[in-house]
Amino acid sequence: MLSSFVRTGLAVVTLGMCHFAASAGEGTLDERPQWSTHFQSNGQPITGTVAIVDTRTTPPAAACFNHERATTRFSPASTFKIPHTLIALDAGVVRDEFEVIEWDGVERSHTPWNQNQTLRSAMRHSTVWVYERIAAKVGIAKEQTYLEKINYGNRTTRGAMPFWIEGDLSISAAEQITFLRKLHTNSLPFSEAHQRLVKDLMIVEAGKEYILRAKSGWNGQLGWWVGWIELPSGTVFFALNIDTPNGMADLPARERITRNILNSLNALPINNR
Template sequence: MFKFASRVLLKPLTALLICFAMQTSTALATPVERADWQAVFAKYDAVGTIVVFDQRGNEVKEWVYNTDRAKQRFSPASTYKVPHSLFALDANIVTDELQVFKWDGIERSFAPHNQDQTLRSAMQYSALWVFDIFAKQLGEAKAQQYLTKINYGNADPSIASNGSYWVDGKLAISATEQIKFLQALYQNQLPFKQADQLLVKDLMINETGKDWILHAKTGWQGRYGWWVGWVEWPTGPVFFALNIDTPNRLQDLDKRQAITLDILTSIDASPMSS
């Protein structure tokens, strides 16, 4: 199973990003259902959905597998770190990608979490404890204001018990809504400073090639997992939002990328085949 390289790419990529063509983000009225993609999910013994929005060239295409599930809202889990970073930057809880958050000394199961973090490393390693700091400093009322402002899922940051509201709380978003959020971020159309949106997009970079950049974020709630993002090509972006059940927990996590890459390959949009 492939693994992404971690790179610090802000300055080299800035010029490349500017050179890529910007496309409109008007969604098609009726996405095309791709029943044939069920074979890909079956190949990996997975149940779920994927939405793909292809803005390369002049003809915009939108495809979906499992339309009903694509409209169903789930906890965003760690995909929420993308908008959460924007909230923290806007509220001056974090000033830039270099600000250090001191490790609290609590040993966690994933070793990279057990160290000081920056915004970049917290995104790369999906360090939950850093974002818990953001949530505490923002407070529920301010978080709800931000969520409502960007029309993010049900915009409900409340939680019935201890935990992180984007994992264990009421906050929920659909795959279709994930795509809309990513499109707005891609075009710097969210109600935040352009510099902050550019930084967050850079923090999402997983891998780069000669003529493509892969921006993506995983998420895992325990019962289901996400992989959302886009592949940026010279002719435009290809957005994706995948959500699958994870009954085998950790054993199912690699399926998120594998299914998505197979589907992107089927439409000649996989970065790994370029």
């Protein structure tokens, strides 16, 4: 689906021994080598990382699998739709979740993209052409200003378009969690109404005692799943990325690995899909 968007360049961020800027201050991600059992497919290891911050404890428990990779920056791919939606709303290029974004009539390989969209459907179906149009309307200079304002990853719009897939923009799993924690508390430099709206668009599923908000991403080589689970006892944030050498066949592993780890932490009902 995104084979034309493959990017080979990766950037590494030096953050020390898994230190990252959490919303409440500096934190340390403790290694969880036992989570390696979840990074398997048909008996073969899957190369990747996951970072978890569990606020059900005081102070929050922060852990990861694969220290080095947890602080390595990669293309955010479609996880960038989270901040990009905030940018679109703040810049006024999209009014709200009800505004119809007209399809350009170009047939694309992913059928749900071949129709009119709203922010809700574009988030659900990860409709790249919608966000390419948003970027064109916002303008690269203003996009750059927003990235610096929210301190997102390496804060660059350089490289090929779309810059969040083929360009040089990159972010680590640890940095994803830092950003998500700010969004969760409406602490980003956007209106509270827009932050609440984006969080609503991120809802994947909900039960009587939990809400799961998340966004996937894929650039052809690397897959993401980032988000958080809201529970009565607190919120658990997660950011996972894996290599996808087998293309789309590897994509289900993003959710499977994350959900299994969250299950092991009693952070998600065991009977979730």
